[in-house]
């Protein structure tokens with residue numbers, strides 16, 4: 050249904066409400082130019098009909114499009130939507146929603162290789178205006194507009210009903226119909242700035258991260274160096290003339306008595322490359338170790354007793370048999386560094402490992418399925434219930 054016609058009198062597109070009824074309306078169809086009759090009865094909504102038996106489907110859409118152009122040409126004003134720019138973590142309101150009053154308006158003037166519906170001019174700046182009823186700006190057109198670099202507004206007229214009254218139609222075109230920026234030069238400029246800013250932010254972040262990494266690296270290095278210093282001064286202290294002898298295995302102790310009965314005393318004094326890391330003498334820690342890890346499980350008949358080297362060094366540590374400077378973990382790198390000044394230095398972990406290999410060689414422990422185990426074959430229980438070494 051058609052609410053618009055072109056007036057014979059003015060050549061302008063006008064609304065049904067502005068004409069007399071019947072042929073006296075003096076209008077032709079905006080699409081096919083056929084003569085129109087204004088139907089302004091009391092039942093149906095007022096509309097134009099073709100006077101001839103036209104097949105013209107000439108449509109409300111194209112009439113509305115023409116009407117919108119003519120309206121803005123006449124009023125020279127339009128409501129602009131708010132203008133925002135955002136990129137990455139940045140966003141800014143560049144202009145609020147506002148009314149724009151043009152100095153003048155051009156209809157269908159070619160700009161570059163496009164012909165916008167209207168060009169509104171204000172202070173020598175052009176604003177392109179497009180109306181969309183069913184055809185909206187496509188990718189190709191948007192590219193062209195961006196290339197020209199002129200701000201372009203598209204107004205969506207698709208929601209306007211043919212039978213709305215004139216005031217309502219005008220209000221929608223000028224103010225309330227959906228409208229948005231296809232392209233806006235201020236927005237493009239702001240987005241470019243945001244892009245530059247974002248690149249700078251990334252660079253700044255990377256620099257910051259690098260500084261933090263360097264700092265961590267330095268801290269690790271400092272810790273490493275201070276640990277070396279601590280180990281070296283501990284060695285110096287331990288090897289000095291005035292340092293008291295570390296506690297030895299007491300011959301009155303239960304441990305000594307048990308080892309002695311089992312025939313293991315000679316095996317609790319294995320000569321290791323150094324004993325600097327240990328706070329007790331060799332016979333003491335080795336003797337206690339033999340009791341706890343070999344004799345005790347055999348006494349209890351715990352055939353399943355098995356342990357790793359790590360478990361063994363932990364035990365040594367919890368017995369307070371290590372100077373704190375030498376506590377695990379003590380890396381190979383640290384050890385190498387200490388050896389530069391003390392060539393026979395060896396980590397307590399490795400010293401204990403040497404001792405375990407010695408016990409294996411002597412047949413007191415065995416290595417099976419990734420664990421150390423007491424060798425039950427090497428011992429027997431005496432008539433009085435004590436563990437003794439089986440002589441081979």
Ligand SMILES: [Zn+2]
Nearest residue numbers: 078081105107
């Ligand atoms: Zn027509």
